[in-house]
Structures are given as structure tokens and as C-alpha cells.
Amino acid sequence: MTWRATVLTLFPEMFPGPLGLSLAGRALEAGLWSCRTEDLRQHGLGRHRAVDDTPFGGGAGMVIRPDVADAAIKAADVPADVPVVYLTPRGRPLTQQTVRRYAQGPGVMLLCGRFEGVDERVLQARGVEEVSIGDYVLSGGETAALVLLDACVRLLPGVMGSEESGVEESFSEGLLEYPHYTRPAMWEGRAVPEILLSGNHAAIAAWRRGQAEETTRERRPDLWSAWLARKETNRAVAV
Ligand code: 6GU
Incomplete structure (x- = not known):
């Protein structure tokens, strides 16, 4: 079956x-x-097809209206078991x-915001999952949606040849990963x-594991702590 990506956006050309x-x-x-888009503008209101309005309570920027976002969600006509992600x-x-959870399902519906955001009520009413791709600010959700889709698509059955997928991903x-x-x-x-020229595959595997651990400890103390905690748990379970 085809894994189905549906993107709700003001920039379908992206x-x-x-x-x-x-x-x-x-x-x-x-x-x-498959990759389909639903143009939010098509569901805008009035002569100017307005999709956004000023925030209640005041403040800068504009907020995407819940009725407009919901009309786009409904028009996309995606099965109820497809997660909606903002x-x-x-x-x-x-x-x-x-990413694995999304790739193993029937697809995803991705809501891309511009402006300050999307009215909170449509997110709650439609059970929308809110996802960030990192601690920095993008001008809109579209490039984040492309990142999410790239990560999912490469996991779909038949997408990667045995050559790529055979590589164990640390x-x-x-x-x-260890250095290459x-x-x-x-x-x-x-x-x-020198070890990499030795032909000693067990020694090479051990060296690579050591390099992966050292790099993780130095660059990503958060991942390293989680890794150590998991190792402890697994040991406790094995005993
Ligand atoms: Cl998912 N969207 C936007 N607009 N900015 C972001 C982001 C997402 N993740 C990090 N920055």
C-alpha cells in the first residue's frame, strides 16, 4: 500500500x-x-480569502483561524487513522x-503554519499532535514538514536498497555514528x-563502538545519559 503524505499549507508549490x-x-x-497538498488559501474567507486574524488578547502577528484550518483538514479527506501533525x-x-511510528502507519497529514500560529481550539478538537524539529525558529512549518517526510520516507519498505539499509545505524x-x-x-x-587497515573485523567493530561512545559523550551528553540509563536497565532485566 502507498504511504500517504497530505500537506496543508499556504505554499503548495514547496x-x-x-x-x-x-x-x-x-x-x-x-x-x-504519495505527496498531496491542500491549499489553505482555498478555504479562506471573503473576497481576500483571509486565513488568519489578529490574536484575542492583543499582541503581534496573526493567527490561523480554526474554521479555515478545519475546512482544509476536512477537504483533504484523509482516513481517520492518519495522524494529524502540526x-x-x-x-x-x-x-x-x-518517525518510526509515522512510517509504520498509513501516512501523515501535516499542518504547516505561518504567522504566529494556529488557533488552539482546532488543535484540541481534532486531536492534532504538535511536533518541533529542534530548538530554533523557522519562518514556517513547510521546511520542517519536508524534514519529517524525508525521515519517514527513507524507512518505508522498498525505499532503501539493501546496500543502504544493511548499514547498522548507531x-x-x-x-x-563512528567516523568514516x-x-x-x-x-x-x-x-x-591503522586499525581500519588491519583486516581484524572484531577489533574494527570494537574501535568503532568506542569512537561512537566517545563522540556521543562529548557532543550529546543528553543522549549519552539516556544510553547509560538504558544499559543499566537492560542489565537489571537480564539478571
Ligand atoms: Cl516544526 N516549525 C517552525 N515554524 N519552526 C520550527 C519548527 C517547526 N521546529 C523548529 N522550529
């Missing part, structure tokens, strides 16, 4: 965008996933675990770590 190329683009052409810096951080088990090297063995006076 989709599939870069996901029409490369791995995701080939998968799109092969029918492994991309916002207020959302829960997107993780590989969430990130999905909670560590950052290719030819030439000496470049600008910098040698490739």
Missing part, C-alpha cells in the same frame, strides 16, 4: 520540493509513497521513535587510523 529528487523522488515515482517550535521534539540505537574514512590512505599528511 512540495514535494527536494523530496521529488534522489532516494525519496525515486520512491515517489515508484508509487511507494509543525511548531512549541511541539514535542521529533525523534527517530516518532543513531537508531541511541549513539552517534576512504581512500587515499594518506591525505595531506593525515593517515587513516
Whole structure:
């Protein structure tokens, strides 16, 4: 079955965008996933097709009206079991675990905001999940939606060849990746770590694991703590 992405946006021309190329683009052409858009403007009100209004309580910026967002959700005509996701810096951080959940389901409906945001009531009434892709501010949800879709599509059955998917991803088990090297063995006076030329596969695997752990500890103390805690739990369970 085709995994179905539906994007509610004021900028439908932004989709599939870069996901029409490369791995995701080939998968799109092969029918492994579909990418449809619903133009929020088509559901705007009055002669100017207004989609937003000033915030109650005052303050800067504009807020997308709940009736407009809901009309777009309904017009998209997506099955009830498809999660509706609103991309916002207020959302829960997107993780590989969430990506896996979306990829394993029938698809996603992504609501992209511009302006200050979307009226809270439509998010509550329609059970919308709020997701952020990181602690920085984007000008709109569209580029975040592209990130989320890229992460999902590469996990769909048949999208990655055995070559890519055969590579164990240390990130999905909670560590950052070890460093990679290719030819030439000496470049600008910098040698490739000798162990990698040894042909000793067990020693290489151990070295890579050590590098992954060291990099994670240095760069991502949050991931490292979670990794250590999980190791402890697993040991306790095994005993
Ligand atoms: Cl999901 N949307 C927007 N507009 N900005 C963001 C974001 C999402 N995640 C981080 N910054």
C-alpha cells in the first residue's frame, strides 16, 4: 500500500520540493509513497480569502483561524487513522521513535503554519499532535514538514536498497555514528587510523563502538545519559 503524505499549507508549490529528487523522488515515482497538498488559501474567507486574524488578547502577528484550518483538514479527506501533525517550535521534539511510528502507519497529514500560529481550539478538537524539529525558529512549518517526510520516507519498505539499509545505524540505537574514512590512505599528511587497515573485523567493530561512545559523550551528553540509563536497565532485566 502507498504511504500517504497530505500537506496543508499556504505554499503548495514547496512540495514535494527536494523530496521529488534522489532516494525519496525515486520512491515517489515508484508509487511507494504519495505527496498531496491542500491549499489553505482555498478555504479562506471573503473576497481576500483571509486565513488568519489578529490574536484575542492583543499582541503581534496573526493567527490561523480554526474554521479555515478545519475546512482544509476536512477537504483533504484523509482516513481517520492518519495522524494529524502540526509543525511548531512549541511541539514535542521529533525523534527517530516518532518517525518510526509515522512510517509504520498509513501516512501523515501535516499542518504547516505561518504567522504566529494556529488557533488552539482546532488543535484540541481534532486531536492534532504538535511536533518541533529542534530548538530554533523557522519562518514556517513547510521546511520542517519536508524534514519529517524525508525521515519517514527513507524507512518505508522498498525505499532503501539493501546496500543502504544493511548499514547498522548507531543513531537508531541511541549513539552517534563512528567516523568514516576512504581512500587515499594518506591525505595531506593525515593517515587513516591503522586499525581500519588491519583486516581484524572484531577489533574494527570494537574501535568503532568506542569512537561512537566517545563522540556521543562529548557532543550529546543528553543522549549519552539516556544510553547509560538504558544499559543499566537492560542489565537489571537480564539478571
Ligand atoms: Cl516544526 N516549525 C517552525 N515554524 N519552526 C520550527 C519548527 C517547526 N521546529 C523548529 N522550529
